[in-house]
Amino acid sequence: MTDLALSFDAVAAQYATARPDYPPELFDTIEELTGAPLTGRRVLDVGAGTGIATRLLRARGARVIAVEPGPGMGAQLHAALPDVPLVRAAGEHLPFADATADLVTYAQSWHWTDPQRSIPEALRVLRPDGALALWWNVPDSPWSAAQEERLATRVPGHHGFGVAVDTERLIATVAPEATRLHRRLNWTRRVTVDAHLAHLGSRSYFAALGPARAEPLLAQERTELLRLFPSGEVQEHYTVELTLAV
Incomplete structure (x- = not known):
């Protein structure tokens, strides 16, 4: 786990x-690929952050344990989901017994781990018919795409979203016995x-800059966005990159 994480x-x-x-199609797809509903399954949501995926997994009936190393992120999760067990840990060292989880999930967080250690740990805690599910909103x-190009030139520490291909390659290297499945799902949301x-400002490279350095960069981006979207409303398009190791 890095300082940037x-x-x-x-x-x-x-x-x-x-x-x-x-x-919702993401969770439908996980159920389809694993061959079982999420209802009643024991899920370790690792790198749970503020609990965005934790909440959605629980809404599908899963018995979720949130695993989050950051105290600030964990505090937000606990405030929103006080009845969900919260364990402060990272994916490289999961404090759970062998073969006790049906599903280990990483929503927008697996790239912060060391896969040489986080993959074996996930496979260790999974039951024989369990699965490791990794996904990102891209x-x-x-x-x-044009926005990412601007940010790459303006924001120190900017990193892109080319993580899904590396994910499959790394799993194949570390755990060649695992069956790997990959799906892409498209969806949109409309926001101001x-x-x-605010979404951009919550990214790690903006957070690491601190408000004094981040705010002028976000103001530049506001100007660019209002030129493109004079109504002040943006339609964000995402591809969810989902990889399962079964």
Whole structure:
């Protein structure tokens, strides 16, 4: 777990309100690929953050335990989901017994782990018929691609979203015995420019800059967005990149 990963604690409340959810089709697909409903299954949601995926998994009937190393992010999760067990830990060291989970999930968080350790740990705690599910919301439109290009030149520490292909390769390297499945799902949400900027500001590289350095960069982006969306409303397009290791 890197210092950049823990930078989210500084923007935990903003993260909780600004980050997008995940479409119902994602959980339908997980059920389809694993061959079982989520209802009643024991799920470890690792890198749970403020509990966005935790909440949606629980709504599908899963028995979820949230695993989150950041105290600020964990506090937001506990405030929103006080009845969900919360364990402060990272994916490289899961404090659970062998073969006790039906599903280990990483929503927007697996790239913060060391896969040489997090993959064996996930497989250790999974039951023989269990699955490791990793997914990301990836911005997917011409205007968001142009935005990422601008941010790459303006924001120190900017990183892109090319994680899904690496995921499959790494799983194949570390756990060649696992069956790997990959799906892409498309969805959209409509938000205000302010909400979109709050989402950007909750990213790790903005959080690491601190408000004094981040705010002028976000103001530049506001100007660009209002030129594209003079109504002040943005339609965000996402592709959910889902990888399962069974």
